[in-house]
Amino acid sequence: xxxxxxxxxxxxxxxxxxxxxxxxxxxxxxxxxxxxxxxxxxxxxxxxxxxxxxxxxxxxxxxxxxxxxxxxxxxxxxxxxxxxxxxxxxxxxxxxxxxxxxxxxxxxxxxxxxxxxxxxxxxxxxxxxxxxxxxxxxxxxxxxxxxxxxxxxxxxxxxxxxxxxxxxxxxxxxxxxxxxxxxxxxxxxxxxxxxxxxxxxxxxxxxxxxxxxxxxxxxxxxxxxxxxxxxxxxxxxxxxxxxxxxxxxxxxxxxxxxxxxxxxxxxxxxxxxxxxxxxxxxxxxxxxxxxxxxxxxxxxxxxxxxxxxxxxxxxxxxxxxxxxxxxxxxxxxxxxxxxxxxxxxxxxxxxxxxxxxxxxxxxxxxxxxxxxxxxxxxxxxxxxxxxxxxxxxxxxxxxxxxxxxxxxxxxxxxxxxxxxxxxxxxxxxxxxxxxxxxxxxxxxxxxxxxxxxxxxxxxxxxxxxxxxxxxxxxxxxxxxxxxxxxxxxxxxxxxxxxxxxxxxxxxxxxxxxxxxxxxxxxxxxxxxxxxxxxxxxxxxxxxxxxxxxxxxxxxxxxxxxxxxxxxxxxxxxxxxxxxxxxxxxxxxxxxxxxxxxxxxxxxxxxxxxxxxxxxxxxxxxxxxxxxxxxxxxxxxxxxxxxxxxxxx
Numbered sequence: 001x002x003x004x005x006x007x008x009x010x011x012x013x014x015x016x017x018x019x020x021x022x023x024x025x026x027x028x029x030x031x032x033x034x035x036x037x038x039x040x041x042x043x044x045x046x047x048x049x050x051x052x053x054x055x056x057x058x059x060x061x062x063x064x065x066x067x068x069x070x071x072x073x074x075x076x077x078x079x080x081x082x083x084x085x086x087x088x089x090x091x092x093x094x095x096x097x098x099x100x101x102x103x104x105x106x107x108x109x110x111x112x113x114x115x116x117x118x119x120x121x122x123x124x125x126x127x128x129x130x131x132x133x134x135x136x137x138x139x140x141x142x143x144x145x146x147x148x149x150x151x152x153x154x155x156x157x158x159x160x161x162x163x164x165x166x167x168x169x170x171x172x173x174x175x176x177x178x179x180x181x182x183x184x185x186x187x188x189x190x191x192x193x194x195x196x197x198x199x200x201x202x203x204x205x206x207x208x209x210x211x212x213x214x215x216x217x218x219x220x221x222x223x224x225x226x227x228x229x230x231x232x233x234x235x236x237x238x239x240x241x242x243x244x245x246x247x248x249x250x251x252x253x254x255x256x257x258x259x260x261x262x263x264x265x266x267x268x269x270x271x272x273x274x275x276x277x278x279x280x281x282x283x284x285x286x287x288x289x290x291x292x293x294x295x296x297x298x299x300x301x302x303x304x305x306x307x308x309x310x311x312x313x314x315x316x317x318x319x320x321x322x323x324x325x326x327x328x329x330x331x332x333x334x335x336x337x338x339x340x341x342x343x344x345x346x347x348x349x350x351x352x353x354x355x356x357x358x359x360x361x362x363x364x365x366x367x368x369x370x371x372x373x374x375x376x377x378x379x380x381x382x383x384x385x386x387x388x389x390x391x392x393x394x395x396x397x398x399x400x401x402x403x404x405x406x407x408x409x410x411x412x413x414x415x416x417x418x419x420x421x422x423x424x425x426x427x428x429x430x431x432x433x434x435x436x437x438x439x440x441x442x443x444x445x446x447x448x449x450x451x452x453x454x455x456x457x458x459x460x461x462x463x464x465x466x467x468x469x470x471x472x473x474x475x476x477x478x479x480x481x482x483x484x485x486x487x488x489x490x491x492x493x494x495x496x497x498x499x500x501x502x503x504x505x506x507x508x509x510x511x512x513x514x515x516x517x518x519x520x521x522x523x524x525x526x527x528x529x530x531x532x533x534x535x536x537x538x539x540x541x542x543x544x545x546x547x548x549x550x551x552x553x554x555x556x557x558x559x560x561x562x563x564x565x566x567x568x569x570x571x572x573x574x575x576x577x578x579x580x581x582x583x584x585x586x587x588x589x590x591x592x593x594x595x596x597x598x599x600x601x602x603x604x605x606x607x608x609x610x611x612x613x614x615x616x617x618x619x620x621x622x623x624x625x626x627x628x629x630x631x632x633x634x635x636x637x638x639x640x641x642x643x644x645x646x647x648x
Contacts, residue, residue: 037063038073040059041059041063044059045082053085053088057097060078061096064103065103079114083118083120086101087123087126091150095150095152095156098127098156098157098160099156102157102160102163105159105160105167109168112168113168116164116168120160121164121171121178124160125178127153127157128178129180131183132180132183136150136154137193138192138193138194139151146326147196147197154197155196155200158197158204159200162204181218184201184204184205185205188202189225190241195238195241206247206345209248219248220252223254223259226255230246230265231266233269236336236342237335239269239273240342242266243266243270243346246266246346247348250263250353256353260353261395263353264353264396264399264403264405267349267350270342270343270346271346271408271442274411275340275343275412276416276417278339280417280420282333283420283428285332286329333431336431337430340431340434340438341434343412343442347438347442348441350405350409350445353396354392354400354448354449391451406449406458406459409442413439415478415480416435440487444487446494447487447490458498461498464495465495465499465502465505468492471488471491471492472517475489476516489532489533493532496536500539500542503542503544506540506543509540509544509548511548514544514552517536520533521534521555521559527565527568530563530568531571534556534560534568534572535572535574535575536575537556537575538552538574539575540552546587546588549585550588550592553579553594556572557576560576560601561600566605566612567616569605570605573630574629574630577633584640586640587646589640594637595637598633602627602634605626605630609624
């Protein structure tokens with residue numbers, strides 16, 4: 001879906017597609033060169049021959065598949081010439097044009113901004129209005145069991161709108177002025193328009209409804225239609241449609257208030273599905289390796305070439321239709337992709353439902369009190385019951401618990417078996433990425449719920465400790481990408497905040513266990529992950545015996561002196577101050593020469609803040625607060641040491 005189908009001119013034995021190879025289509029530094037492919041495409045698109053136009057559009061679609069060509073395409077006159085073909089009289093040309101532009105709009109936000117700047121919305125609106133002002137309904141082409149050309153053109157156009165509005169607010173403004181919203185709403189009727197179109201329209205509405213009050217009034221008028229979709233059951237297509245509509249409703253204040261319980265119930269059904277079992281079954285049917293898949297593809301092409309001379313045009317046309325038909329495995333892969341996307345969206349919607357501005361503010365202000373010198377005991381603010389009803393409503397909390405959302409998200413966040421991961425990585429890259437994105441979204445949602453619910457609501461200290469322990473084992477035993485590692489450590493950090501008053505759970509933490517964490521921090525090259533680990537060390541320093549606290553103190557001081565990232569330094573110093581909230585640890589301060597090192601760190605932090613103020617962005621005020629607290633902390637340590645008599 002989204003790629004234009006090859007067709008048009010009769011295939012030749014040496015080049016069955018009639019197109020240039022990808023390698024021959026690379027654009028040189030001068031895209032308007034007389035030898036360049038762009039000039040050839042422009043000539044074809046300006047030809048009076050529809051066959052020539054089709055060939056040009058197919059070549060453009062191929063060009064868009066190579067990242068190195070995008071800049072040359074966008075800097076040429078080609079795009080302005082392509083736009084009018086969206087409303088060409090020939091249905092084949094409209095379809096090929098829509099497919100090419102959809103591929104282009106999916107490249108990046110910068111490309112979308114350029115497309116809007118060049119006025120893609122004018123022909124796009126004309127095209128969609130033709131569908132809106134007619135009795136059109138989709139038709140399934142029985143030969144390929146897919147939407148016919150006119151219907152697929154509409155689908156491509158909706159996806160272009162979706163990509164544009166997701167990438168730039170200017171596109172959203174154009175959409176608001178276009179009055180297309182009402183006409184799109186009717187396409188949510190999947191019994192008339194089919195699931196593919198209903199899903200794409202719903203995903204477009206999800207983007208359009210976010211922080212867009214202009215759309216809310218219109219969408220609120222369709223409350224009954226939305227409620228019907230929120231209750232649908234069925235296959236994975238039904239799952240993603242229900243899930244996306246739950247997201248749309250959560251974006252619209254009136255719909256969210258009226259249907260909160262129904263929304264959470266719909267999302268609960270989505271995250272309940274056991275994706276690991278489904279992927280286990282699917283991977284047993286995937287090709288063993290890329291080389292095997294490539295070998296099969298090469299063999300298929302060779303057989304076609306041998307038969308080409310004896311084919312009639314009718315036979316060739318029927319063969320191309322059969323080649324375009326998805327196999328049963330293709331359909332199953334697509335369906336599982338729908339499920340994984342639905343579960344990711346469900347986690348993201350739940351995150352938004354349980355988020356508040358206050359919650360966001362607390363991210364950067366964790367443990368700092370600018371008015372306090374020695375009030376380091378922040379446990380009353382950040383213990384297991386730190387979040388009260390002003391951060392999550394009773395209705396949401398009860399619904400989350402009633403549907404066991406936390407438990408279900410925890411299941412979705414579990415890593416796949418190693419053999420399944422390997423097969424997906426080699427033979428199902430798209431599913432691998434979707435599964436990983438879903439896992440990250442689930443972890444981040446759990447992180448948010450940890451910040452928004454009490455310890456009791458989350459199952460109690462023991463349950464939370466087990467989550468922290470499991471995540472730690474996964475972190476050190478399973479190879480993870482940066483996004484997964486950051487999400488995992490963020491959740492670990494959030495769970496540990498709930499355990500500040502449960503030191504008995506950490507009695508079995510040994511020097512070896514602690515050393516594993518310290519070694520992990522030393523080898524970590526991502527500042528956000530290091531910041532999470534250092535924050536956790538500060539909390540552990542409040543829970544572990546003095547011998548391990550000394551080791552943590554020494555590590556934080558040495559690591560922070562070498563740290564380059566300002567935010568990581570501030571997080572480390574904040575966690576360092578936490579360790580002294582319940583105990584002054586005067587002997588440790590004396591033995592490790594903490595005061596001298598702390599003064600050195602204070603100077604380093606001040607210097608780096610001046611140098612990198614702009615880089616800090618929204619975190620600047622939090623870093624300044626930590627700097628102020630740390631200055632007071634250093635003075636406090638000096639005062640305490642003057643009274644202290646060291647033991648030798």
